[in-house]
Amino acid sequence: MTMKNEDVGAKGEFSAEVAEWVEAFDQVVAGGKANGVELLEALRLRGRETGVILPYRLSTRFRNTISTEEELPYPGDMDIERRIKSLIRWNAMAMVHGQNKKDPGIGGHISTYASLATLLEVGYSHFFHAKYTGEEGQELPGDFIYFQGHASPGVYARAYLEGRLTDEHLKNFRHELRGTPGLSSYPHPWLMPNFWNFPTVSMGIGPINAIYQARFMRYLENRGLIERTPRKIWAFVGDGETDEVESLGAISLGAREKLDNLIFVINCNLQRLDGPVRGNKRIVDELEGVFTGAGWNVIKVLWGADWDPLFARDVNGLLLKRMEECVDGDFQAYKAKGGAFIRQHFFGKYPELAEMVKDYTDEQLTNLHRGGHDPVKVFNAYKRAMEHRGGPSVVLAMTVKGYGMAAAESRNATHSEKKLTDEGLAAFVKRFKIPIPEEQALAATPYRPPQDSPEMVYMQERRRMLGGVMPTRSLPAPGFKAPGLDFFSEWTAGSKGRAVSTTMGFVSVLRHLLKNPEIGQRVVPIVPDEGRTFGMESVIRQVGIYAPEGQRYTPHDKEMLLFYREELDGQILEEGITEAGAMASFTAAGQAYSTYKMPMIPFYMYYSMFGFQRIGDLAWAFADARGRGFMMGGTAGRTTMLGEGLQHQDGHSHVLASTIPTCVSYDPAFMYEMVVVLQDGIRRMYEKGDECFYYITMYNEDYAMPAMPEGVQEGILRGIYKFRAATALTAGANGEATVQLFGSGPILNEALRAQVILAEKYQIAADVWSVTSYTELRREAIATERWNRLHPSEAERKTYIETALAGAKGPIVAASDYMKSLPDVLAPWLQAEGRCRLVTLGTDGFGRSDNRAHLRRHFEVNAESIAGAALARLAREGKIKGKKAQAALAELGIDTEAKDPARA
Numbered sequence: 001m002t003m004k005n006e007d008v009g010a011k012g013e014f015s016a017e018v019a020e021w022v023e024a025f026d027q028v029v030a031g032g033k034a035n036g037v038e039l040l041e042a043l044r045l046r047g048r049e050t051g052v053i054l055p056y057r058l059s060t061r062f063r064n065t066i067s068t069e070e071e072l073p074y075p076g077d078m079d080i081e082r083r084i085k086s087l088i089r090w091n092a093m094a095m096v097h098g099q100n101k102k103d104p105g106i107g108g109h110i111s112t113y114a115s116l117a118t119l120l121e122v123g124y125s126h127f128f129h130a131k132y133t134g135e136e137g138q139e140l141p142g143d144f145i146y147f148q149g150h151a152s153p154g155v156y157a158r159a160y161l162e163g164r165l166t167d168e169h170l171k172n173f174r175h176e177l178r179g180t181p182g183l184s185s186y187p188h189p190w191l192m193p194n195f196w197n198f199p200t201v202s203m204g205i206g207p208i209n210a211i212y213q214a215r216f217m218r219y220l221e222n223r224g225l226i227e228r229t230p231r232k233i234w235a236f237v238g239d240g241e242t243d244e245v246e247s248l249g250a251i252s253l254g255a256r257e258k259l260d261n262l263i264f265v266i267n268c269n270l271q272r273l274d275g276p277v278r279g280n281k282r283i284v285d286e287l288e289g290v291f292t293g294a295g296w297n298v299i300k301v302l303w304g305a306d307w308d309p310l311f312a313r314d315v316n317g318l319l320l321k322r323m324e325e326c327v328d329g330d331f332q333a334y335k336a337k338g339g340a341f342i343r344q345h346f347f348g349k350y351p352e353l354a355e356m357v358k359d360y361t362d363e364q365l366t367n368l369h370r371g372g373h374d375p376v377k378v379f380n381a382y383k384r385a386m387e388h389r390g391g392p393s394v395v396l397a398m399t400v401k402g403y404g405m406a407a408a409e410s411r412n413a414t415h416s417e418k419k420l421t422d423e424g425l426a427a428f429v430k431r432f433k434i435p436i437p438e439e440q441a442l443a444a445t446p447y448r449p450p451q452d453s454p455e456m457v458y459m460q461e462r463r464r465m466l467g468g469v470m471p472t473r474s475l476p477a478p479g480f481k482a483p484g485l486d487f488f489s490e491w492t493a494g495s496k497g498r499a500v501s502t503t504m505g506f507v508s509v510l511r512h513l514l515k516n517p518e519i520g521q522r523v524v525p526i527v528p529d530e531g532r533t534f535g536m537e538s539v540i541r542q543v544g545i546y547a548p549e550g551q552r553y554t555p556h557d558k559e560m561l562l563f564y565r566e567e568l569d570g571q572i573l574e575e576g577i578t579e580a581g582a583m584a585s586f587t588a589a590g591q592a593y594s595t596y597k598m599p600m601i602p603f604y605m606y607y608s609m610f611g612f613q614r615i616g617d618l619a620w621a622f623a624d625a626r627g628r629g630f631m632m633g634g635t636a637g638r639t640t641m642l643g644e645g646l647q648h649q650d651g652h653s654h655v656l657a658s659t660i661p662t663c664v665s666y667d668p669a670f671m672y673e674m675v676v677v678l679q680d681g682i683r684r685m686y687e688k689g690d691e692c693f694y695y696i697t698m699y700n701e702d703y704a705m706p707a708m709p710e711g712v713q714e715g716i717l718r719g720i721y722k723f724r725a726a727t728a729l730t731a732g733a734n735g736e737a738t739v740q741l742f743g744s745g746p747i748l749n750e751a752l753r754a755q756v757i758l759a760e761k762y763q764i765a766a767d768v769w770s771v772t773s774y775t776e777l778r779r780e781a782i783a784t785e786r787w788n789r790l791h792p793s794e795a796e797r798k799t800y801i802e803t804a805l806a807g808a809k810g811p812i813v814a815a816s817d818y819m820k821s822l823p824d825v826l827a828p829w830l831q832a833e834g835r836c837r838l839v840t841l842g843t844d845g846f847g848r849s850d851n852r853a854h855l856r857r858h859f860e861v862n863a864e865s866i867a868g869a870a871l872a873r874l875a876r877e878g879k880i881k882g883k884k885a886q887a888a889l890a891e892l893g894i895d896t897e898a899k900d901p902a903r904a
C-alpha cells in the first residue's frame with residue numbers, strides 16, 4: 001500500500017509536542033511505509049479502546065494526488081500542442097460568437113469548452129484511441145468518449161482543424177434547417193449519424209450510460225462475443241452535472257464490477273449555470289468523498305505547475321492551510337477579480353504568504369494555473385487512470401469556467417455568454433496568439449493554418465498514431481435474417497383452451513428465441529429485479545444471470561430445478577432495483593450494432609408503470625442514439641394489474657411511448673398478435689435496418705389464447721383488424737352491425753363480452769375489433785393527412801383507419817386499459833354526419849387496490865360499461881329510446897351517479 005503524499009501534514013501546523021510525535025512517526029516511516037501503516041493502524045485500534053475515535057474522512061488534503069516528484073515528463077511537444085489548443089479555442093469561440101452576431105439568441109456555449117480544452121486536448125494528443133493494435137499487429141477497436149454535451153463547439157472546432165468539417169459547417173452551427181450540412185447544437189447521433197455516438201447533453205444521461213456501457217463491454221467480452229481489448233470509456237462530466245441523481249447513482253456498480261475500462265473526468269470549474277456549484281463548500285472534496293466511498297480510484301488535479309515552487313517553499317503548511325480555508329465561492333472570486341485581489345485576500349491573510357509572493361507581479365498571480373489547465377498534470381493523471389487496475393478511476397480536475405475570456409472568466413453569468421465584445425475578441429487573439437489580422441479577429445473568422453504548418457502536421461500525426469479521428473460513428477450494414485413467423489408457430493396456434501397471460505406467453509417466446517441457433521446468443525434479457533414477477537425462473541436456469549465473478553457461493557436453492565444461477569457468461573442482465581440502470585444497459589445493448597458492430601437484441605422487461613414516466617429522458621436519449629430493441633412493459637394496464645393500487649397501475653405508458661418518434665408501440669391482446677409484432681420487429685430492426693425500437697405491453701391476466709385467424713397479420717402490424725364480426729355470434733342479433741366495439745389488451749375480452757350482452761339482451765349487433773396500436777394508426781393517418789394537405793391538386797389519399805373501417809356502420813365504442821386520450825387520437829378520422837363517431841372508455845384517474853372486476857367497474861371499462869356506452873350513444877343518435885337506454889344502464893348494474901373515476 002502506498003501512502004498519498006498529501007495526507008502528510010507539514011510539521012509547522014502542529015504544536016511543539018505534537019511535532020515531536022510526528023517526527024517520531026517520520027522515523028518509523030523511514031524504515032518503510034508499511035511500518036507507518038502498521039503504527040497508524042495500531043494507534044487507531046488503541047484509540048478505539050480508549051474512546052478516542054477519529055472521525056471518518058474520505059477526502060484528503062486539498063492538493064494534487066500525484067506529487068511533483070512522482071510526475072513523469074510530458075511525452076509531447078507542449079508548445080505546439082498549446083498552439084493547436086489555442087486554435088481550437090479560437091474556432092470554437094468564433095463559431096458561437098459569429099452565429100450569435102448573425103442570428104441573435106441562437107445560443108451556444110463558449111465558457112464550458114474554454115474550461116475543458118486542456119482536458120480534451122491532452123486526451124486527443126495522447127490517450128484517445130480510435131483503434132488499438134493488438135499483440136499480433138491486428139487492429140482492435142478503440143475507445144468510447146462521452147463528451148460534455150455543451151462543450152460540443154470545441155469538438156467541432158477540432159474536427160474543423162482536422163479538415164473533417166468545413167467553413168460551411170461552422171457557418172451552419174445551430175442552423176440545421178438552413179444551409180447543409182448543418183451542425184447540431186449538441187451530440188445527437190440522430191442528427192449527425194456519422195459523427196456523434198452518444199447523446200449526453202441532458203445532464204446525467206452521459207455518466208450513467210457510460211458506466212453501463214463499460215459494464216456491457218465486459219459482458220460481451222465475458223460472453224465471448226467480442227475480443228477483450230485495452231479500450232477505455234471516457235466520460236467527461238460537469239461538476240454541476242453531478243447533482244443529477246443519474247450521475248452518481250450508479251457509481252457503485254463501477255467498483256463492484258471492477259470496471260477498470262472506465263474513466264470519468266469531472267470538469268470542476270466550480271460553476272454551473274446560475275452560479276457556483278458549491279459556493280460554501282468545495283465540490284472537489286465532496287466528490288472525492290463520494291467516489292472514494294464507492295471504491296473508485298480518485299485522482300485530483302487541482303493546481304498547475306506554477307504553484308509547485310510555492311508549495312515547495314511552504315515548509316510549515318500555511319499555503320495548504322490557506323487553501324483549505326477557502327470555499328469554492330472564494331476560489332471563483334479570486335479568478336474573477338485577478339492578481340491584486342488574490343494578493344490582498346488570499347495571500348494577504350497571512351504575512352508569511354504575502355511575503356512568499358512579494359516578487360510576483362499581479363499578472364503572475366492572476367495566471368497561477370489550476371491543474372486542469374496544466375497539460376503535464378493532466379497527462380500524469382490520465383496515465384495513472386489508464387494504468388489503474390481493478391476498478392474505475394475518476395479524475396477531479398479543477399478548471400476555470402470561461403478560461404481565457406477576460407471579462408467573462410469565472411463570472412456567474414459566464415455560462416450564458418455567447419458573444420465577445422470587440423475588445424474581448426482582440427484580447428482573445430492576443431492572449432492565445434492567433435495569427436490573424438485584426439479585421440478577421442473582430443469578424444471572428446475561423447482560422448485553419450496551412451496543411452503543412454507544424455501545428456497541422458503534428459495534430460494529424462498524433463491522431464494517426466492513435467488510430468484516426470474521433471468522434472466518428474459508422475453505420476454498419478443491417479445485421480441478420482430474422483426467423484420467419486413459422487418459428488413462432490407454437491403461439492400462432494393458440495393455447496388450445498389453456499388460460500395463460502401474455503407475460504407468461506412472452507417468457508416462453510423468449511426461451512424459444514434464446515435457443516435459436518442463429519440469434520439466440522444475441523438476445524439480452526434485462527430485468528430490474530422483476531424476473532420472478534414475470535415468471536422468469538426458467539430463463540434464469542436456462543441461460544444464467546451475468547456475474548463477472550461467477551457464483552462464489554452455493555445458492556440455497558441449488559438442489560431445486562430452477563435455482564438462482566449466476567455465471568461469468570450468464571446472458572441475463574439482472575440489474576437490481578434500478579430502472580435507470582436497466583435502461584442504460586438497454587441503451588448499451590441497443591446501440592451495439594453500431595458501437596461494437598455486433599447487433600444485439602435487448603429485451604428490457606419491467607413493470608410498465610416504472611418505465612417511461614420514470615426513465616423517460618433516458619428513453620428519449622435511446623431514440624436519439626438510434627437504439628434498437630424491445631421494451632417490454634409488464635404488469636400493464638390500470639385494471640389488469642390488480643391489487644397494487646395507485647403507484648403500480650399503469651394506464652398511461654402508451655401515451656408516453658407515443659411521444660418518442662422512433663418508438664413503435666403495441667398493446668396486444670393475444671399471443672399471436674404479440675409474436676406477429678415480435679417477428680416483424682426483429683425483421684425491421686435487424687434485417688432491414690429500420691431506425692426504430694419497440695414498446696410492447698404484456699399483462700398478467702390469464703385467459704385462453706385463440707389461434708391466429710386468417711389474414712390478420714397486416715392489420716395487427718398496422719394497428720387494427722376485425723376480430724369477431726357480429727355475424728359470427730350464434731345467439732341474439734345476427735346481421736349487420738350497427739355498433740363497432742374497439743378493444744385492446746385484455747379489455748378486448750370485455751368488448752367481446754359486451755358484444756354478447758348487446759346481442760342477447762338488446763338485440764343489437766356489434767362488430768369487435770382488436771386495436772393493437774392507436775399510435776401507429778395515428779402516425780399513418782397524420783402522414784397521409786399531411787400528404788393530402790401538401791397535394792391539394794391530386795386525388796385524396798385515404799388513411800389506413802378509414803380504409804380498415806370502410807363500410808363499418810354506427811358509433812364506435814373504444815375501450816382499453818389506458819387513458820381515453822389514447823383512442824381519442826383517431827377522432828379526426830372517425831367522423832360521420834358532422835359528428836365524431838367515437839365514444840371512448842379508458843382508465844383516466846388514479847388506480848385503486850382491488851380486484852379486476854371492481855377495478856373495471858370503477859374505471860367503466862368492463863363489458864357492462866361498454867354495452868351501456870353503446871346503448872347510450874344509440875339513444876343520443878335516436879336509434880333507440882333514451883328511457884330504454886337509461887333502464888339498460890340500471891339493468892347492467894351501472895351506478896350512474898358514481899364519482900367520475902378520472903378525479904376520484
Ligand SMILES: Cc1ncc(C[n+]2csc(CCOP(=O)(O)OP(=O)(O)O)c2C)c(N)n1
Nearest residue numbers: 112201202203238239240241267271272273
Ligand atoms: C437535465 C438538464 N437540466 C438542465 C440543463 C441545462 N443546462 C445545460 S448546461 C447547465 C449547467 C452545467 O453545469 P456543469 O455541469 O457544471 O457544466 P459546466 O458548463 O460548468 O462545465 C445546465 C443547467 C440540461 N442540459 N440538462
Ligand SMILES: [Mg+2]
Nearest residue numbers: 239240271272
Ligand atoms: Mg461546472
